[in-house]
Amino acid sequence: MGTDYTHKPWTKMSLEKLKTPRNGTICYLNSWWCITLDRCVLFYRGSPQCNSNEACAESIRQRIHPDCTIEKVDVTYLPHNYHDYTFERRQR
Numbered sequence: 001m002g003t004d005y006t007h008k009p010w011t012k013m014s015l016e017k018l019k020t021p022r023n024g025t026i027c028y029l030n031s032w033w034c035i036t037l038d039r040c041v042l043f044y045r046g047s048p049q050c051n052s053n054e055a056c057a058e059s060i061r062q063r064i065h066p067d068c069t070i071e072k073v074d075v076t077y078l079p080h081n082y083h084d085y086t087f088e089r090r091q092r
C-alpha cells in the first residue's frame with residue numbers, strides 16, 4: 001500500500017498544469033520531480049518534492065516516495081500560492 005497523498009501534509013498538482021506558463025509564477029529549471037501514478041507532482045507542507053540532482057531525487061524517492069517515479073522537467077511554473085491549483089484548495 002502506497003502513501004496517501006490526498007491529505008495534509010501532502011498536496012498534489014497536475015504535472016501538465018505545472019508545465020503551463022502563467023503570470024505570477026516562480027520558474028523551476030531542469031528539476032527532477034516526484035511524479036505520482038496519476039501524473040501529479042508532490043508538495044510536502046508546501047515544499048516541492050523536486051531536486052536539481054538526479055541521484056538525490058532518486059534517493060529521496062526510494063526512501064519517501066517508493067510508489068512514485070522521478071522525471072526531469074525542463075521548465076515548471078509554480079504559482080506563488082500553489083493551493084489555488086491543488087486538491088487541498090478544492091476541499092475548503
